Amino acid sequence: MLKKKSLVNTIRNASIVGATVVSCWLAPMGKLLALPQEVIVEKLQSIPVFTVADEQGAPLVATNGENQNQRVAGVFISKADANNFVQQLRQSNPELGGQVQVIPVSLGEVYEMAEANANQPDGIRFAYVPRQADVEQARRLNSEYRSGVPLFVATAGDDQGYLTVRQGNQEFIPFFFEESQVRELVEGFKQSQPDMADSVQIEVVVLEGMISALEQGDDELLERIMLWPSQESIQFIRENTPQQ
Template identity: 45%
Template sequence: MKSLLRWSVRLGVVSSAVAGFLVSMVPNSIALPQEQIVQKLQQVPVFTVADENGSPLVASGDDDSQVTGVFMSQQDAQDFVGRLQEENPELGEQVQVVALSLGEIYQLEQQNQQNGEGLNFAYVPTEEQVNSAVSLLEQQGQQVEDFQGVPLFIARSSQDEGYLTVEQNGQQIIPLFFEKQQLRGMIEQFEQSQPEQANSVEIDVISLQGMVQTLEQEDDPQLEQVELVPSQESLEFIQSVQQQQQQQQ
């Protein structure tokens, strides 16, 4: 939990203070050391279902593989536990929602791959953001029935294909949002500050899994600018944890 608290102040800055904008050309590839990838993912809280000892609730597949769910929304995870308590009270009463960081999940995935263990993670995005991603792709002329993975939304200029960046602590970052609504808020501020470019900004959607794979495999230091911005629900969760820690102290 300390890893989440460490990012709480910074996330507040990213999500609200967007005084400086820049449209810049950034290549579509990057290769980062694993510790830097973990650091980028560490700021995002995710939620799993586990027993009181921390053992995750797993489902077994036909090939004997084991899968545990990783919810992007705490409310979705709580709703899942609620349904489980109704359908299987004995099991449902033994589990609870546990918060981790996306960086910790990534590290567990890497360890599982190295050790040849069979536990897999199934990421569960929010239905609202999946629908937003599908709608956006359809508007762009693509035929899609469903969006595979967790959607991330990013703004770019239709004039030069550069990504919209935000100035933070004297540096330009490229924010990737888990909620389309949050990105829309940033774009509206950009349009107010630079009305001459108001019609040039478009929204793209990519998958979280694809973004991580690109960070792992490609080679371009400029994409160190990429920063993940958690959903509003997740930001409120981080703030609540911080307040609880302060009260305890």
């Protein structure tokens, strides 16, 4: 368990930039110290997300209602949600719907594309679409949550240190896309540390704020962040990883 709790505040206070959905409970921060882009990409690379693209693989885009020159593409956290969107599109607009398909892509690749488009006036912006079930859990746990893709992290102890997982010789702070996953970590911790069970808390931050914090934050614990794929994503990875 890592004992410093400032990381959650660093993420919450990170300003939303680029192609993200603005969440009104995140405020700008002052001191900036970016992690290298390749480090950010590596942290995001293991998370599959899903876009709707045409037959050539170009993402389906919509124009911003306030800025007709700004093009926005949806990035679904859930493949099922992306499939449902395509099915609805095929019913409402059969001609367009018949030309698109759901394409898996890593979150790291989306981040790289967003960075490449950030300084182009007509570049594509990416809007992340969370699962509704995760949104509802986030609202239950944090009344300040308004929008964005929720992530769940657990803390415990008098100083509310982070519950960690070990990979090799290092400890990492897992941020989960599903509340049920962080609950599993919490239950394991309570069994091993029953005297600290009552101190456990589950915090909610948003993916968009985390990405911004990775770019701008000055907290050394940012390097310890590990994004934990949802159960749906884990199943997708297993089904699409060649057997060795």
